[in-house]
Amino acid sequence: MVETATFGAGDRSHHDAAHWTCPHGRHVGQGCVACYDAAVEPDPALPLWAAVVWFTSPRPIPIKVLHDVHRHDRHFAIDQPSTPLVFLLTGQARAAQGVEAVACLVGFLLQSRGTIDDFTVFEVRATRF
Secondary structure, three states: OOEEEEEEOOOOOHHHHHHOEOOOOOEOOOOOHHHHHHOOOOOOOOOEEEEEEEEEOOOOOOHHHHHHHHOOOOOOEEEOOOOOOEEEEEEEEEOOOHHHHHHHHHHHHHHOOOOOOOOEEEEEEEEEO
């Protein structure tokens, strides 16, 4: 079964905000370090999600950081499409819901504040396999 959900910058209704809030009370666009930490040793019975986060950064991300993320043990990758200062973070996470998988990915950005010091998420997507 494939299940897909998308949150875009224009989705601001109360229902949309509640739908994209993780179990720890954080909106996916803000990220959740607790969801990120929970994905370190996930329950193998949880579904596998492929998550995508589009974000902007006011400064370029160093090439070394882009390459280091590719070696992350959870198949995370940051790529830069042709648009300047727009980035695409992808990864896989085992989580009960797609919102947790996406919050995990954005939580990774929060954990990487030393190298990715400022960012704004404008769209996310999670697909369950």
